[in-house]
Amino acid sequence: MSHEIRTPLNSVIGFSRLLASDVEHPLNDFQKKILEKVVKSGNHLLELINSVLDLAKIESGEFEVTTEALEMKSLARTTLTILDDLAKESGVNLSVEIPEEDCYVMADSVLLHQVLTNLLSNAIKYNKKGGGTILSWRPLDENRVRISITDEGVGISEDNIKNLFKPFDRMGKEGRNIKGFGIGLTIAKRLVESMKGGIGVESQIGRGSTFYVDLPSANKPEYR
Secondary structure (H helix, E strand, O other), X not given: OHHHHHHHHHHHHHHHHHHHOOOOOOOOHXXXXXXXXXXXXXXXXXXXXXXXXXXXXXXXXXXXXXXXXXXXXXXXXXXXXXXXXXXXXXXXXXXXXXXXXXXXXXXXXXXXXHHHHHHHHHHHHOOOOOOEEEEEXXXXXXXXXXXXEEEOOOOOOHHHHHOOOOOOOOOXXXXXXXXXXXXXXXXXXXXXXXXXXXXXXXXXXXXXXXXXXXXXXXXXXXXX
């Protein structure tokens, strides 16, 4: 099904780009604008298809989880580097609070990176102009580490928090011209749970939100 859906859509996008870049038979301005809409809509639909297929794969258990001891400082810096351009474009200050002691979590590096990228990009997109987004972590107890993403956005009401991790529920944000499908948090929740962790949120209207991920702690790996 993945192949049957993505292949024709990729063809539409690919041939549209070829038409737009044809030097021998250039398009007029009106045709270029129409073609840009075709490409933009095609990419948007492809992202939705990929998200739905990812969720289907997760819920069917058809994906592998390989956990190892991950050092939070290195993981955080890599993730923030990728999101730096988005933060600048949105006028949001992106930062990280690094504790003095090294901290390790037991997780799948690819899956945890995907979760943090989703939560941080949401914290940036739903923030206010000039607001801050902070990534931090701390030991929650002897066996768990809490990773927190805090923003200074509009906050989330208690009623919306109840439906926050349900697929395709954008909590009334459809009219704000913010890109998204309302499925990212659902996927993030499934991924965190697959790593034997938990996810939640604390929020106040007008003051912002803090999303947190609790994962098993790990010892520093011994290299021989």
